[in-house]
Amino acid sequence: MPPPPPTGEPKRRRLLSLMAVYPCESIAPAPLFSSLLALAADLASQGLGADAGAFPVLRRGLRQAVRIAGLLLAFLEEVQDVSVTKTAPLPSSAVLGLTELHVAMQKLRLLLTDCARRGARLWVLVNAGLAASELRVILGSVAAAMDALPKDVVDASVEAGELARLMSEHAWRVAVRPDASDERAARSVRSILEQFKSGVSPDAEDARRVLEHIGVRSWTECSEEIAFLEDELRTRLDGAGGDSSSDAVLINSLMAILVYCRVVLFDQTDANPKADAASRPARCPDWLRPEMLQCPIALDLMTDPVTVSTGQTYDRESITRWIKAGCHTCPVTGERLRTADVVPNAALRGIIERMLLSNGVSLPDPSSSGHRHGALGNTAVPFGPAAAGAARLAVAYVVAQLSMGSTAERRKATCEARKLCKHNMFYRACLVEANAVPWLLCLLSSTDASVQDNAVASLLNLSKHPRGRAALFEAGGVGLVVDVINVGARAEARQNAAAVLFYLSSNAEHAEEIGRIPEAIPTLVQLIRDGAHRGRKNAMVSLYGLLQCASNHGKAVGAGAVSALAGLLSGDRDDLASDAVTLLARLAEQPAGAQAVLARPGLVARVVEALATSASRSGKDHCVALLVSLCRHGGDKVVALLGRMPGLMSSLYTLVADGSPQTCKRARALLNLIHRHYEMDGQQPTSEVPGERVVRVL
Numbered sequence: 001m002p003p004p005p006p007t008g009e010p011k012r013r014r015l016l017s018l019m020a021v022y023p024c025e026s027i028a029p030a031p032l033f034s035s036l037l038a039l040a041a042d043l044a045s046q047g048l049g050a051d052a053g054a055f056p057v058l059r060r061g062l063r064q065a066v067r068i069a070g071l072l073l074a075f076l077e078e079v080q081d082v083s084v085t086k087t088a089p090l091p092s093s094a095v096l097g098l099t100e101l102h103v104a105m106q107k108l109r110l111l112l113t114d115c116a117r118r119g120a121r122l123w124v125l126v127n128a129g130l131a132a133s134e135l136r137v138i139l140g141s142v143a144a145a146m147d148a149l150p151k152d153v154v155d156a157s158v159e160a161g162e163l164a165r166l167m168s169e170h171a172w173r174v175a176v177r178p179d180a181s182d183e184r185a186a187r188s189v190r191s192i193l194e195q196f197k198s199g200v201s202p203d204a205e206d207a208r209r210v211l212e213h214i215g216v217r218s219w220t221e222c223s224e225e226i227a228f229l230e231d232e233l234r235t236r237l238d239g240a241g242g243d244s245s246s247d248a249v250l251i252n253s254l255m256a257i258l259v260y261c262r263v264v265l266f267d268q269t270d271a272n273p274k275a276d277a278a279s280r281p282a283r284c285p286d287w288l289r290p291e292m293l294q295c296p297i298a299l300d301l302m303t304d305p306v307t308v309s310t311g312q313t314y315d316r317e318s319i320t321r322w323i324k325a326g327c328h329t330c331p332v333t334g335e336r337l338r339t340a341d342v343v344p345n346a347a348l349r350g351i352i353e354r355m356l357l358s359n360g361v362s363l364p365d366p367s368s369s370g371h372r373h374g375a376l377g378n379t380a381v382p383f384g385p386a387a388a389g390a391a392r393l394a395v396a397y398v399v400a401q402l403s404m405g406s407t408a409e410r411r412k413a414t415c416e417a418r419k420l421c422k423h424n425m426f427y428r429a430c431l432v433e434a435n436a437v438p439w440l441l442c443l444l445s446s447t448d449a450s451v452q453d454n455a456v457a458s459l460l461n462l463s464k465h466p467r468g469r470a471a472l473f474e475a476g477g478v479g480l481v482v483d484v485i486n487v488g489a490r491a492e493a494r495q496n497a498a499a500v501l502f503y504l505s506s507n508a509e510h511a512e513e514i515g516r517i518p519e520a521i522p523t524l525v526q527l528i529r530d531g532a533h534r535g536r537k538n539a540m541v542s543l544y545g546l547l548q549c550a551s552n553h554g555k556a557v558g559a560g561a562v563s564a565l566a567g568l569l570s571g572d573r574d575d576l577a578s579d580a581v582t583l584l585a586r587l588a589e590q591p592a593g594a595q596a597v598l599a600r601p602g603l604v605a606r607v608v609e610a611l612a613t614s615a616s617r618s619g620k621d622h623c624v625a626l627l628v629s630l631c632r633h634g635g636d637k638v639v640a641l642l643g644r645m646p647g648l649m650s651s652l653y654t655l656v657a658d659g660s661p662q663t664c665k666r667a668r669a670l671l672n673l674i675h676r677h678y679e680m681d682g683q684q685p686t687s688e689v690p691g692e693r694v695v696r697v698l
Contacts, residue, residue: 014235015114015123016130018138020106023099029090032098037076039105043069043112055112056121056214057128061135061176065108068142068171072101075163082156093150100145108138118221119228121214122254125185128178136176143171185213193253196260196389207261219266222258229255252383256390263394263416268408293352296332297322297575305349306342310335313345326617331574388426395420395430402439407448414443414454421461428465437462437471444480449489456484456496463503469510478504478514485523485539491532498527498538505545515552522559529564533573540565540579544586553590561587562596566603569610578619581610585626594633597626604630605645612651620655621663628666631673639677642670649674 013019023032043066055062083090111134115124124131146154146168155161178186188210192202216222229251236247295302295315304316310330314322322331323340330337398420401413417436420427431437436458443455459481462468472478481504484497501524505511514520524546527539543561546552561583568580584607587593597603604627611623630638642648655667 013110015117015120015232016111016127016134018107018110018134020103020110022103027095027099029092029094029098032095032102033076033080033090036098036102036105037073037080039102039109040069040073040076043105043109044073054116056115057125057178057182058115058131058135058176060179061132061174062112062115064170064174064176065135065139066112068139068167068174069105069108071163071167071170072105072142075160075167078160078163079153079156082160090153091150094153097145097149097153100141100148104138104141104145107134107141111135111138117228119224120232121216122189122210122225122258123229123232123251125182125210125214126189126250126254128182128186132176132178139171139174139176143168146171181213185210189254189257192257193386196253196256196386196393199389199392201393204265207257208265211261211265216261219262219269222262222266226255226258226262229258249384249387252387253390256387256394259420260390260394263397267412269412269415293348295319302348302352305345305352307345308342309338313348314342316342327615329615391427391430392434395427395434395436399431399434399436399439402436402443410443410446411448411451411454414440414451414458417458418454418461421458425465428462428468431458431462432465432467432471435471437468437477438475441472441475441477441480444484447489449493452484452489453493453496456481456488456493456500460496460500460503463500469504469507472500472504473510473513478520479517482517482520482523485527486519491535494527494531495535495538498524498531498535498542502538502542502545505542505548508548511546512549512551515546515549515555521546521552521555521561525556525559525561525564528561529567533576536568536576537579540583544583547583547586550590553587554592556587557592557596562593562600562603566600566606569603569606574615577610578614578616578622581607581619581626582622585622585629588626588629588633591633594630598630598634598638604641608642608645608648608651612647617660617663621660621666624652624655624663624666624670628670628673631670636677639673643674643678 023035079090111131114120115131117124146164149164154164188206192207192210195202211217211222216225233248233251233255236251293301295305295318296312297314297318300315302313302315305313306316306319307313308319308330310333312330312332314331319331319342323337328337328340329335394416398413398416401409402417405413417431417440420431440455440458440462443451444459446452446455459468459472459477463472472481478501481497481500485494485501488494488497501514501520505514521543524539524543527535528543531539543556547556565580565584565587568576569584571577584593584597588597607623607626611620611627614620614623627642631642649671652667652671655663656671659667
């Protein structure tokens with residue numbers, strides 16, 4: 001029985017893995033010849049168009065290979081001319097030789113592409129031996145294929161015969177090995193790694209010579225190399241092959257070299273707005289609005305854009321979470337989704353990928369599994385001692401620049417700290433151990449908006465680490481973070497500062513301590529009321545974390561949280577309204593919060609309306625939880641009020657039948673409260689649909 005066909009998206013080809021498609025056995029000589037002619041022409045033009053620095057390694061061998069491709073093109077054109085003149089078709093016996101040539105040219109094209117790929121230069125350098133071996137095999141295949149061609153094809157003309165013999169001899173005799181300069185650069189890389197293992201900073205000139213050899217001359221180009229290696233590491237962590245572990249160690253070590261070089265060797269981040277347009281990073285095309293690259297749900301840049309049945313595009317993770325929450329409508333148009341299937345938007349992904357790669361950021365492979373991506377981002381221990389040593393040395397340099405550097409050096413150091421924080425948990429731990437937190441806190445008051453932005457973003461990532469949160473509290477930084485929420489130079493800084501409070505409030509003791517700061521909760525409430533979309537969401541989740549401490553409920557109510565949330569509940573953003581209900585339900589758990597909700601005119605009616613119209617299961621659950629808390633703290637008056645609300649009973653009946661177990665339990669409890677109240681008075685709830693009764697479940 002044949003194996004089942006593969007499912008899912010194809011995996012990305014590894015660099016220097018040269019896979020070719022063999023022509024079918026029954027192919028006729030003419031189409032095979034035409035395809036080979038086009039392939040040889042492409043290779044010859046690719047070689048002619050490449051500048052001297054296109055290939056970081058094997059320059060001599062690859063130039064010889066391109067020359068052989070040019071000879072093959074000349075030979076094929078001569079054979080074609082003779083065939084047209086004599087009107088004699090190619091014999092079928094030529095298929096074998098033409099097939100081998102076609103396969104060899106496919107592999108040569110892949111090898112040339114890999115060796116010239118921007119961002120992969122260091123990886124190709126350390127794999128120069130493998131690249132030379134592959135090239136040797138390709139050229140041997142070319143020579144053998146030429147020998148396999150029929151004599152009447154090879155000797156179609158005198159010139160064709162001379163070209164064939166010249167190409168065959170050249171392919172057999174060419175010496176393919178890494179250049180002497182390649183070997184010296186590779187030895188330098190190994191020496192630098194050994195120094196990193198010992199915790200010793202390598203000589204800057206040695207590192208600079210390696211980068212110069214492979215053509216990496218700027219901060220941006222160094223970032224491109226790091227981005228490529230991150231993507232290559234994700235491929236290795238897919239678990240295929242026994243060499244994945246050793247590959248991961250090597251790739252992480254090379255990434256550490258590049259991070260160290262980017263931090264130490266380059267004085268600026270190539271972010272000069274007056275730079276030559278040709279050297280600027282790619283930006284969003286003029287015909288495409290930047291907001292089109294943001295997911296309408298998360299309002300963040302889409303990393304895996306997919307299109308739903310209504311034609312709208314979302315990030316895969318966001319729309320998947322939306323659908324799993326029980327929402328079956330398009331978040332933008334409100335139309336009902338005909339199917340839950342989504343289609344990858346390859347065109348938009350390509351635009352986003354080019355933009356990110358030009359800025360030194362890799363875009364995850366869409367076929368990557370979630371656990372694999374997490375394995376890269378959440379690594380607390382590095383792969384190998386060299387990577388660990390390089391990371392600590394790079395972090396020490398950054399912290400020194402933060403503490404004693406000039407204005408320009410601090411600007412670059414905060415940028416590097418922000419990037420290192422996002423790299424993985426090990427870099428976060430290194431930054432905390434190197435005492436970066438107090439210096440970043442000092443820079444929160446910088447008048448340079450970019451420095452403040454980067455400092456806040458760095459603290460946000462460090463606050464995700466337990467020791468980072470402890471360091472922030474020990475340095476007395478909470479008040480400084482609150483000040484940024486109030487008076488930050490840019491909206492991004494204010495939004496990130498609010499998110500910092502969310503991570504700090506994950507501990508109940510910390511939540512209580514934050515609540516003691518007089519401006520903390522009122523600042524969050526003000527951001528909920530007046531902030532941009534992302535700022536409001538960050539402020540709400542932070543306030544939700546602070547409300548785990550009972551003493552903060554009264555402070556939130558006193559700061560006007562209920563009125564701010566009520567305004568969002570009547571707004572046109574369903575996600576903000578859902579978050580507002582969640583926070584109101586949390587506030588109503590305490591008597592002061594419940595009384596404030598009840599005192600707000602029309603708010604209970606809007607909650608009942610949200611229960612009926614919400615497309616989210618979690619939203620319905622929080623609506624019911626809020627109503628139950630209001631009944632518990634408000635007594636019979638609230639129960640009687642709910643009994644008179646039009647449509648409430650019908651919504652509760654529906655949830656008892658179709659809701660989640662938790663929602664069903666709460667809806668049943670609320671129904672029992674309402675019916676018990678009216679049975680004691682000998683009446684029937686006015687909101688109940690005539691002829692519809694619920695059986696009380698004890």
